[in-house]
Amino acid sequence: MLSAIELATKLRENGCKVTPQRLAIYDMLSKTTEHPTAETIYNKLKPLYPAMSLATVYKSVEVLEKIDAIQVLNTGEDSFRYDANVAQHFHIKCMHCGRVMDVPCQDLKPLVENLEKKTQFTITGQQVYFYGICPDCQKQH
Amino acid sequence: MLSAIELATKLRENGCKVTPQRLAIYDMLSKTTEHPTAETIYNKLKPLYPAMSLATVYKSVEVLEKIDAIQVLNTGEDSFRYDANVAQHFHIKCMHCGRVMDVPCQDLKPLVENLEKKTQFTITGQQVYFYGICPDCQKQH
DNA sequence: ATATCTGCAAATCGTTTGCATGGAA
DNA sequence: TTCCATGCAAACGATTTGCAGATAT
Numbered sequence: 001m002l003s004a005i006e007l008a009t010k011l012r013e014n015g016c017k018v019t020p021q022r023l024a025i026y027d028m029l030s031k032t033t034e035h036p037t038a039e040t041i042y043n044k045l046k047p048l049y050p051a052m053s054l055a056t057v058y059k060s061v062e063v064l065e066k067i068d069a070i071q072v073l074n075t076g077e078d079s080f081r082y083d084a085n086v087a088q089h090f091h092i093k094c095m096h097c098g099r100v101m102d103v104p105c106q107d108l109k110p111l112v113e114n115l116e117k118k119t120q121f122t123i124t125g126q127q128v129y130f131y132g133i134c135p136d137c138q139k140q141h
Numbered sequence: 142m143l144s145a146i147e148l149a150t151k152l153r154e155n156g157c158k159v160t161p162q163r164l165a166i167y168d169m170l171s172k173t174t175e176h177p178t179a180e181t182i183y184n185k186l187k188p189l190y191p192a193m194s195l196a197t198v199y200k201s202v203e204v205l206e207k208i209d210a211i212q213v214l215n216t217g218e219d220s221f222r223y224d225a226n227v228a229q230h231f232h233i234k235c236m237h238c239g240r241v242m243d244v245p246c247q248d249l250k251p252l253v254e255n256l257e258k259k260t261q262f263t264i265t266g267q268q269v270y271f272y273g274i275c276p277d278c279q280k281q282h
Numbered sequence: 283a284t285a286t287c288t289g290c291a292a293a294t295c296g297t298t299t300g301c302a303t304g305g306a307a
Numbered sequence: 308t309t310c311c312a313t314g315c316a317a318a319c320g321a322t323t324t325g326c327a328g329a330t331a332t
């Protein structure tokens with residue numbers, strides 16, 4: 001998670017301009033754990049930035065991903081989700097209520113190095129998704 | 142991987158009819174390691190089944206997934222990929238040429254059980270994707 | 283000053299749906 | 308005979324694009 005100043009610096013370092021929209025989107029993402037879609041980000045920010053368009057959300061998250069400030073999740077739904085936590089972690093999705101939660105994980109370096117040897121790939125990233133039923137939904141049968 | 146007879150049995154057991162299209166799609170998937178998209182499946186089968194429509198491919202893979210004959214991959218592209226190998230394994234994608242390859246993995250049961258304890262989820266499945274550059278693309282710089 | 287970004291609307295494209303016909307049980 | 312499946316075309320919805328005006332540097 002970056003402060004607004006750190007994000008601004010990172011944007012400038014990458015030749016991107018610092019705009020209120022980009023700051024607002026990153027700020028919103030860094031304050032939630034719900035891994036929102038572009039639509040959700042758009043709706044959350046609409047009261048604060050009534051003029052902001054959905055296209056700007058898409059363009060902004062693309063930039064934020066490119067400078068490694070956020071990551072994009074594809075949990076198999078019809079839309080992507082965005083996550084300001086770029087530290088190594090897994091995600092677990094409840095197939096009943098649809099929530100996507102973070103799961104801390106141990107260092108994957110040994111596994112990745114082992115796979116690099118086995119596959120001869122240079123590995124630059126990974127995504128790990130688990131699927132199941134969350135405790136809340138289990139209680140409701 | 143199932144034989145045509147085993148697949149037919151599994152379809153009937155699940156109240157689904159056995160059609161040439163479903164058999165052909167499963168057969169094609171079980172003979173490739175390239176994890177094709179619906180479009181690719183459609184184009185591969187077009188010479189054999191000129192009347193087959195893309196919509197039928199989509200409807201068929203949905204059925205095949207529902208009866209657990211195949212799995213659906215979301216590697217973060219614009220379209221889904223399909224895999225007749227439903228045994229536990231990882232996928233690794235080359236960000237340069239786009240190929241998606243299988244990676245065998247050790248039994249995940251200990252990890253999954255550990256996560257179930259930690260998250261209180263009932264875990265029913267998982268998807269693990271690695272991203273990087275494949276040996277062939279590394280050679281071409 | 284000028285290159286980049288925003289907001290709008292239209293375009294794109296993977297996927298889904300409705301419906302009449304055809305085929306499996 | 309009775310559903311269910313197919314094929315076609317139209318619909319859908321998430322994302323992208325083009326462009327004119329606005330803004331960051």
